[in-house]
Amino acid sequence: MNPTGLLEVTAVRRLTPRTVRVTFTGDGLGELEPWPDQQLKLLFPPPGRPVRLPAPEADVMRWYQAFLAIPEAERPVMRSYTVRSRDRGTIDVEFVLHSSGTDGPATAWARTAAPGDVLGRYGPDAAYRRPLSTADTLLCAGDETAVPAIASILSEVDNAVVFVEVADAAEEQPLPGEVHWLHRDGAEHGVKLLEAVRGAKLPDGSVAAWLAGEAGVVRSLRRHLVGDRGLAKSVIEFSGYWRRSLTQDDAPTSEDLADAAEKLGDSAGWTGN
Template identity: 55%
Template sequence: MAELPVSFIQVTDIARVTPHMARVTFEADRLDAAVGTSPDQQVKLCFPLPGQDRPVLPEESDDATSWYYAFLAIPEDERPTMRSFTVRRRHPGSDALEIDFVLHGETGPATRWAGSARVGDQLGMVGPSAVYSRPVSLTDSIASSDWLLLAGDETALPAVGTLLEALPEGARAVAYLEVADAAERQSFETAGDVTVHWLHRDGAAAGQSEVLVDAVREATFLPGRPFAWLAGESGTVRSLRRHLVNERKLDKRAIDFSGYWRFKLTQDDAPTTEDMAEAQERLAEAGQE
């Protein structure tokens, strides 16, 4: 069983990337050597409950399953809320890292925390680990394709940033990125040959707009074989993937997809039938590699 690194991280700086995206810099009590070494690297953040200075967590374990059972054994009135995030950047030669938070009101524990976070606040961090997030091999993806297709909403921007910034010189990529409006656009440094299409909901609620799916459906693709990376609201990601497989005839193995969130549902809600089907398909594809 894979190891599951566990650490506590403390806020050292908070900056606004856009009106609704906060970049929080943390200093960790210690960071696993793997943190920040690859793009699209996911971790679990644990948020303290009201009245707690920092979350209550089990000690680190070499057995990820045992650690998670110990986590679930924490009394409900003490157990922290856990959510998935992407490491945006690790500061070289240090135990400092940056994580971006989408600010969308009082709709969940993570955005509530980020909206009121202060220097000195502490969270728990679990991972990175292949137990819950298969790392993206950008080198293999580029080698097996002619260009990269990236599609996602604002929750995918931290991962998109790491992917674009990791591209080798001249690698071709096209990104379709859905955000609320023009003020939410970001800039990314990259050595690749990248075209970014910013798509604005302009008043439509996140998860209810078809702008991203419509843009990909109507797009004229570059010649050659693409490798597709899709992330964001689960229903949107499923629609994009069905389009790429059924209409664009992409091999399923040439698509990396992840539903980061679900419209009107949280990570604490029970998985839907579609969620379970998606999880089973991801496991089946992983077993074929």
């Protein structure tokens, strides 16, 4: 499947007060093979302009260089999202609406999304597919931005213990299996998630982990699992989906670069204990 193309909105649904599900159609989506935690890049056009895409390239780095070569005034804003579900040539993507006054380009677009709107895409690309853990227990932990990926993982496994931190009870979504919902209710982001994972009694046997959400919280969870619980780094899949007070347009921090280097250097894969 060509990883580059256009997506057209066919439906918009408000799932919770802060979550919008958008259904897209587009060329090639009917050929898309599903896999858990399937990510793609969405390309949001500048206000008042159509989406301009770089020429298709077989290599992702060449594609990215062609993307950067688009004049800045015409270049789309690129953000990463997870495919929530797919059905007969369509895909669903969920957008978390952050607090009013802090909208980035993706959130601002999602607030007013309507059928007929068009975005660009890169992916999903099978080159980024990761195998699911073979450990006895898979610990999943994240915030509301991780719900689509966690949902896709739970559709494939029955050995997961899940902790999800959301703003309040209204943000819960139906998910299968053992899911522990944690409500911030005004508390600082990530505090309740960290407390819950640190205090969790996990089943006997081997354990692997999947962590996603705010980058600083993900790092703290990972340090706990490695330093306090003795998990090998190779059995922890982790992604900082967003950064507190920073956007994807800001320069990466030293911690961001260290995370990226470690993930690129992990040739062992994610296979569990």
